[in-house]
Amino acid sequence: MKTRTITAVIALLIALPVVIYGGLTFLIAVYALAYIALYEILKMNRIHIFSMPGILSMIALFFVLSPNDRYLPLLHGHQIELLISISLIMLSFTVISNNRFSFVDMGFCVLAVAYIGIGFMYAYETRNAGFIYLIYGLLIVWVTDTGAYLFGRALGKNKLWPRISPNKTIEGSVGGTLCAVALAIIFSSMNYLDIGIIPLALYTVVLSIFGQMGDLVESALKRHFDVKDSGTLLPGHGGILDRFDSFIFVLPLMNILPIIQ
Structure with a gap:
């Protein structure tokens, strides 16, 4: 740690x-x-x-x-x-x-x-x-990951996808998405993004879910090739793909959804 x-x-x-x-x-x-x-x-x-x-x-x-x-x-x-x-x-x-x-x-x-x-x-x-858009995308991933970890530790009982990522739970996944929605409410209420609270919250649910899917896709890839981490560049974290797998899904979607004005 x-x-x-x-x-x-x-x-x-x-x-x-x-x-x-x-x-x-x-x-x-x-x-x-x-x-x-x-x-x-x-x-x-x-x-x-x-x-x-x-x-x-x-x-x-x-x-x-x-x-x-x-x-x-x-x-x-x-x-x-x-x-x-x-x-x-x-x-x-x-x-x-x-x-x-x-x-x-x-x-x-x-x-x-x-x-x-x-x-x-x-x-x-x-x-x-815009700087704020990239920060928002990064925070969605980080807040989702942190929320999933905390909710998973506290409430996790049902495995999300045990053959791909045995430590992830459904409760953690839902908790991570709820934390991302809370982030969306904060950003919208403080006018950091020029989008209403409800649309931004809905878009954020999509981004949070696909961010988690990006993590699972890379986990599936590593399991297929029987490797623990994609690399060793970042001690304690693995490789670049291990750290950016969720962003690879979230950032394109941010540009597809009407978030970036």
């Missing part, structure tokens, strides 16, 4: 100025985290990051993460064509490798890039829309 707390404090001290400053600094941080996450997920499937599929995945991730603003203007409007080209090259590599790199491996790489790239791309887009 001590190691976990120290890691969290150090990470917060490093991340907070970057989040506050935003802009190119934040974009570089997003790219760095996304590439570490890509390394972690490819490693689960025993695909080396500097193999041909790994390099093609890194190039594809670069295109997915490219922002729709003044940075990297030459890529604007061409990302889809570039991604299709990389997918065709990757498919061709299944033949060149005599199927040692299979169609299934290729599909894994493509989905890994989409899974990580879309989540982290929306981290930048959310920060670009």
